[in-house]
Amino acid sequence: MIVYPEIIAVREYCRNLRHSGKKIGFVPTMGYLHEGHLSLVRVAKAETDAVAVSIYVNPMQFGPNEDLQKYPRDLERDLALLEKVETDLVFVPSEEMMNSPPSDIRVVPHALSQTLCGKFRPGHFEGVVTVVTKLFNIIQPQRAYFGQKDAQQCIIIQQLVKDLNFDIEIVVCPIIRENDGLAKSSRNVYLSSQERQEAPVLYQALQLGEKMIREGEKKRDKIIGRMKEMVYHLPTCTRVDYIEVVDAETLQPLVEIKGKILIALAVYIGKTRLIDNSVVTI
Amino acid sequence: MIVYPEIIAVREYCRNLRHSGKKIGFVPTMGYLHEGHLSLVRVAKAETDAVAVSIYVNPMQFGPNEDLQKYPRDLERDLALLEKVETDLVFVPSEEMMNSPPSDIRVVPHALSQTLCGKFRPGHFEGVVTVVTKLFNIIQPQRAYFGQKDAQQCIIIQQLVKDLNFDIEIVVCPIIRENDGLAKSSRNVYLSSQERQEAPVLYQALQLGEKMIREGEKKRDKIIGRMKEMVYHLPTCTRVDYIEVVDAETLQPLVEIKGKILIALAVYIGKTRLIDNSVVTI
Numbered sequence: 001m002i003v004y005p006e007i008i009a010v011r012e013y014c015r016n017l018r019h020s021g022k023k024i025g026f027v028p029t030m031g032y033l034h035e036g037h038l039s040l041v042r043v044a045k046a047e048t049d050a051v052a053v054s055i056y057v058n059p060m061q062f063g064p065n066e067d068l069q070k071y072p073r074d075l076e077r078d079l080a081l082l083e084k085v086e087t088d089l090v091f092v093p094s095e096e097m098m099n100s101p102p103s104d105i106r107v108v109p110h111a112l113s114q115t116l117c118g119k120f121r122p123g124h125f126e127g128v129v130t131v132v133t134k135l136f137n138i139i140q141p142q143r144a145y146f147g148q149k150d151a152q153q154c155i156i157i158q159q160l161v162k163d164l165n166f167d168i169e170i171v172v173c174p175i176i177r178e179n180d181g182l183a184k185s186s187r188n189v190y191l192s193s194q195e196r197q198e199a200p201v202l203y204q205a206l207q208l209g210e211k212m213i214r215e216g217e218k219k220r221d222k223i224i225g226r227m228k229e230m231v232y233h234l235p236t237c238t239r240v241d242y243i244e245v246v247d248a249e250t251l252q253p254l255v256e257i258k259g260k261i262l263i264a265l266a267v268y269i270g271k272t273r274l275i276d277n278s279v280v281t282i
Numbered sequence: 283m284i285v286y287p288e289i290i291a292v293r294e295y296c297r298n299l300r301h302s303g304k305k306i307g308f309v310p311t312m313g314y315l316h317e318g319h320l321s322l323v324r325v326a327k328a329e330t331d332a333v334a335v336s337i338y339v340n341p342m343q344f345g346p347n348e349d350l351q352k353y354p355r356d357l358e359r360d361l362a363l364l365e366k367v368e369t370d371l372v373f374v375p376s377e378e379m380m381n382s383p384p385s386d387i388r389v390v391p392h393a394l395s396q397t398l399c400g401k402f403r404p405g406h407f408e409g410v411v412t413v414v415t416k417l418f419n420i421i422q423p424q425r426a427y428f429g430q431k432d433a434q435q436c437i438i439i440q441q442l443v444k445d446l447n448f449d450i451e452i453v454v455c456p457i458i459r460e461n462d463g464l465a466k467s468s469r470n471v472y473l474s475s476q477e478r479q480e481a482p483v484l485y486q487a488l489q490l491g492e493k494m495i496r497e498g499e500k501k502r503d504k505i506i507g508r509m510k511e512m513v514y515h516l517p518t519c520t521r522v523d524y525i526e527v528v529d530a531e532t533l534q535p536l537v538e539i540k541g542k543i544l545i546a547l548a549v550y551i552g553k554t555r556l557i558d559n560s561v562v563t564i
Contacts, residue, residue, distance in 0.1 A: 011449060018300075104438075105389060105390065138447050159385075163388075164389070164416055165289065165420050166419050167422070
């Protein structure tokens with residue numbers, strides 16, 4: 001496994017791979033890796049000839065009052081984990097390198113970033129797609145792997161590739177959960193033991209929504225209402241950003257419950273904002 | 283010379299070139315080619331192994347009251363000219379292909395698009411860089427060629443490549459002029475014979491500004507004032523969008539006349555908006 005902090009070295013390495021006819025699979029991450037990330041690397045490993053992982057806590061995608069400073073970091077542990085799953089290249093750029101001023105140009109999603117998380121994190125998805133565009137241009141992979149946990153991010157990245165004609169196939173991999181159902185997330189480390197104990201209720205709420213839809217419930221408000229009840233009931237729940245039932249492709253609220261449906265939520269457990277989602281097709 | 287309307291065919295062709303170790307030079311155009319465009323193809327031809335030219339009148343970069351509908355088009359003539367300068371590939375996409383809805387993501391320049399032409403053509407440079415990004419991703423050239431006549435566009439494209447980490451070298455080629463000094467432009471065809479006769483005064487105004495700077499004039503207002511006098515004096519001049527003296531890299535108005543200076547103007551001769559510029563270093 002090679003670890004490069006320099007863009008120029010990464011470019012050279014990837015160019016050589018491409019020239020020798022090798023397929024590159026790319027997994028962009030913010031580090032503090034868990035089984036979710038590693039599952040992406042494993043799928044990439046199976047589908048391509050060489051796997052590149054980036055570790056970069058992207059300041060552009062954090063709001064001014066968000067957790068950029070305290071976002072968990074442990075490069076040594078991350079590298080050990082990536083070594084174990086036979087990652088070929090790890091790109092660990094510095095902030096200066098990725099964001100050398102004066103920068104002037106951003107990649108901006110519109111309607112897709114106005115709903116769900118985008119509504120509560122203005123500028124977040126602009127930061128995501130700008131940095132993902134940069135990483136795509138540096139690595140130039142044939143395939144890039146994203147986790148379904150960030151459902152809105154997956155949709156926006158797929159739109160990015162389509163709208164800007166990237167020659168890259170986006171692969172979305174399933175959510176990896178703890179045994180009790182809590183979706184794996186780097187931010188789970190923030191949870192106190194009581195919060196951690198209560199957090200799986202988010203998944204249970206999703207399962208409830210799913211069940212109601214499968215059993216024929218057609219009233220969006222009723223589904224959301226029942227899920228909210230369940231979540232508000234938690235002593236450690238301090239805020240609900242949203243619990244939503246939307247079209248899984250356009251991310252617009254559903255008037256009629258049918259087709260491919262995304263049930264998504266963002267809830268604060270204590271001071272920690274957790275997201276989770278489930279896709280149902282009926 | 284191969285002419286492709288299809289993205290997928292262009293991709294395949296360019297991929298094969300790259301895999302066989304060939305360097306691709308790319309010249310994006312809106313067609314109705316003149317000696318300015320052909321000079322770009324000639325430089326590209328000399329510096330790379332294969333030259334790709336795109337012809338696409340990009341609706342995104344025209345404002346609602348601009349000349350998209352009447353913009354001159356003559357594909358047959360363009361192809362004959364490109365054949366003569368030994369172009370390898372011509373990409374002629376349809377509007378549907380380049381802008382298939384629902385599109386949601388744009389590439390957006392900020393400060394660099396707020397001055398000069400950007401001030402008078404809101405959304406113009408967003409349209410330019412979005413489409414150039416798409417074309418870069420389809421062709422994936424090693425070098426791309428732009429004409430200095432569109433000075434602000436050149437600066438913004440160079441920033442695009444830097445900010446989004448495109449692995450592409452931008453080559454800016456000199457302005458090509460008629461014998462009487464008028465900068466070659468597809469829009470010159472709009473000019474009546476009187477307008478055509480008077481239009482070279484724009485170049486003479488630039489030369490005046492240049493001369494004043496070289497002779498030590500330090501007052502920006504005085505330079506601009508003298509140039510404006512000269513241009514307003516024309517019977518066919520109907521409007522001056524701007525005559526400006528700015529830093530040639532940041533495009534910000536110069537407080538002090540020194541360094542690399544861009545003198546730029548956008549002037550209506552009759553109903554036709556013409557731009558021209560000159561770079562002076564002192």
